[in-house]
Amino acid sequence: MRALQMTQVFVLCTGRCGSKTFTRAAEHMTNFTAKHESRTHLLGANRFAYPVNHIEIDNRLAWWTGKLNQAYGDTPFYVHLTRDRDAVIKSYVARKNYGLVKAYRETMLCNLPLRKPNTDITAIAEDLVDTITSNITYFLRDKTRVMQMRMETMEQDFPAFWDWVSAKGDLAAAMTEWTVRHNATE
Structure with missing residues (x-):
C-alpha cells in the first residue's frame, strides 16, 4: 500500500487578485484545509507552522520568502496567483486609505507622498505591485513544484491545480466560487 504523502501548498500573490475567492474554492477540497492569512498574527517559527495537507493563501508571504524558504524549501507546492x-x-488605488497600500506608502516608503508631493497613489500602487511580483518571481526561480495561475483563466487553471495537488472533494462547487466576487473593492 502506498503511503499517503502530506504536503503544504502556498499561494503567493500581490493581493487584490482573487486570493479570498481561491480560499473559498479550495475549501471544497476534502483532503486539504485551506485558509486565508491564517497565521499573520504570529511571530517567529509559529508564523510558519502550517499544518500538513494545508493550502495557505496569503499575500504577505511575499515579504517573508526568506523565512518561508528556511521553513519549507522546495518541498511544498507553490502557486503564483496573478x-x-x-x-x-x-483596486489598490481605490483602497488608498487602508490596508497594504496605505502601509506601504506610510511605512515602507516613509511617507513618500509627504516628502514628494508630486508622487501620486497610482505610482505608489504600481511600485507596490511590481515589488511584490518581483519578490515572488525571484523566490520561485529555483522551486521545482510551481504553478502559475491567473484570475482571468481560472476556468482552466483551477481544475488543473485541483489535479496537480491530487485534490479530492467537490470540484463543481469549487468552480462556482469563482462566479462570486469575494472581498471585492467597491
Whole structure:
C-alpha cells in the first residue's frame, strides 16, 4: 500500500487578485484545509507552522520568502496567483486609505507622498505591485513544484491545480466560487 504523502501548498500573490475567492474554492477540497492569512498574527517559527495537507493563501508571504524558504524549501507546492496588473493597481488605488497600500506608502516608503508631493497613489500602487511580483518571481526561480495561475483563466487553471495537488472533494462547487466576487473593492 502506498503511503499517503502530506504536503503544504502556498499561494503567493500581490493581493487584490482573487486570493479570498481561491480560499473559498479550495475549501471544497476534502483532503486539504485551506485558509486565508491564517497565521499573520504570529511571530517567529509559529508564523510558519502550517499544518500538513494545508493550502495557505496569503499575500504577505511575499515579504517573508526568506523565512518561508528556511521553513519549507522546495518541498511544498507553490502557486503564483496573478491578475491583470492594471486591475490590481486600480483596486489598490481605490483602497488608498487602508490596508497594504496605505502601509506601504506610510511605512515602507516613509511617507513618500509627504516628502514628494508630486508622487501620486497610482505610482505608489504600481511600485507596490511590481515589488511584490518581483519578490515572488525571484523566490520561485529555483522551486521545482510551481504553478502559475491567473484570475482571468481560472476556468482552466483551477481544475488543473485541483489535479496537480491530487485534490479530492467537490470540484463543481469549487468552480462556482469563482462566479462570486469575494472581498471585492467597491
